[in-house]
Amino acid sequence: MNVYQVIKYDVESLIKDLAKHKNQPEYFYQIRELDRDKEKYSRLTQVEKASRIIYLNKTCYNGLFRVNRAGEFNAPFGKYRNPNIVNEITLRAVNNYFNKAKITFLNGDFEDVVKGIRKGSFVYFDPPYDPVSSSANFTGYDKGGFNRAEQERLKKLCDTLNNKGVKFLLSNSATDFIKHLYRDYRVEIIQAKRAINSKGELRGEVDEVLVRNFE
Ligand SMILES: C[S@@+](CC[C@H](N)C(=O)[O-])C[C@H]1O[C@@H](n2cnc3c(N)ncnc32)[C@H](O)[C@@H]1O
DSSP states (O other), X not given: OHHHHHHHHOHHHHHHHHTTOOOOHHHHHHXXXXXXXXXXXXXXXXXXXXXXXXXXXXXXXXXOOOBOTTSOBOOOBOOOSSOOOOOHHHHHHHHHHHHHTTOOOOOSOHHHHTXXXXXXXXXXXXXXXXXXXXXXXXXXXXXXXXXXXXXXXXHHHHHHHHHHTOEEEEEEEOOHHHHHHTTTSEEEEEEEEEOOOSSGGGOEEEEXXXXXXXX
């Protein structure tokens, strides 16, 4: 959320700060460790925090966002030859879009975010993936995780939106559970490229579903 806010409100400072980073393992671990000391971390500016996350994303192994139980970033150094750490063109384009389209960012539970939504609106949901196998139990991007009860709660919300005349589109992995859960809607199976998987053989094309309640 902070990265989005900084791109919207202070993209030039962000671009400037990104330029300081080095693609070296010692430097990488030094930047990664910053969240170990809460006191020190809280003294970083919003721009420095956003710059750190973008740097780690561009230089860590497979661009994986992974944290330990304490919520500390723990993906290892990625050994890339020429990572695009300062992508000025894209950052400025996104900044321009966020401002021209008057985008607002909300950080909250999916039910709260769509409260008061009007008929005719469009919602896209990109929830945490339902795990494809029991070994692929990577269900959470944060400490909380997102279990099947959560997937069902989201489906109920989709029903509510559908009854209200709101269009929704949702993506997830193509598990039997998800296909069954959304059986009353249009379920399209697509091949999605996934660069992020801890197991190399599972990287590449993975079946996903696109669920929607409109033509
Ligand atoms: C597959 S990721 C979506 C990534 C996003 N589309 C992006 O490009 O950054 C799933 C997201 O759902 C968020 N999430 C988990 N539980 C949630 C909840 N109850 N309400 C809203 N978002 C939730 C996770 O924090 C994670 O960022």
